[in-house]
Amino acid sequence: MSVEKTIDALEKRLTALESEKEVRECMNRYMYFCDDIGIDFPLEKLTQLFSEGAVWEGKGGRYSKSFGRCEGRDAIAQMFKKYTLPPAHFELNVHVLGNEVINVDADSATGSWVLVQPSSFTSGKSQLSCARITAKFIKSSERWLIDHFQTESLFSRPMSESWDQPAPLPVPD
Structure with a gap:
């Protein structure tokens, strides 16, 4: 392979890796904002992560019924707005992502993750x-x-108890 072809191939690989990192960072910011959402949360921080014509949807029986489908950035903001109004919904909300797969193709990408989400609510439920x-x-x-x-x-x-308990952490003496 010529030097020019090698450099071109390396540039394409580097661009794909940088794009994959940026996609991962976008999803990380989204999950961080979902952890932090509460009364008076500035929704533009969250919605700026979506394209103007974005779709946000719950799939399957449970989530399509609970969350539905929102089309467009404004509709997504309206869906999240209910989490920013009093009374607060979450006492604790943590989104943990794993099993990540990201594929980049020029100016588009797809990703999949498994999410584990422990939540405690101000209602006392978890x-x-x-x-x-x-x-x-x-x-x-x-x-x-x-x-x-x-x-x-x-x-x-x-869950029968709140995730976060006031007991001190057990540490060795």
Whole structure:
């Protein structure tokens, strides 16, 4: 292979790796904002991660019924708005992603993750949920944006106690 072809191939691989990193960072910011959402949360921080025509949807029986489908950035903001109004919904909300696969093809990308989400609510109830996340991304002029977000329940279980307890951490003497 010629030096020029080798350099071109390396540049393409580097661009794909950098794009994959940016897609991962976009999904990380999305999950961080979902962890942090509460009363008076500035929704534009969250919605700026989506393209103007983005779709956000719950898949399968449980999540399509609970979350439905939102088309467009404004509709997505309206769906999340209910989590920013009093009374607060979450006392604790943690989104843990694993089993990541990201594929980049020029200015579009797809990703899938498994989500584990322990949540405690201000109502005193708690929940452990697990979902499969699939998303499509597009590259805008400045950054990668979520263009189609899907979440599908794998399982969900109510818990009898809040996840965070005031007991001191057990550490060795």
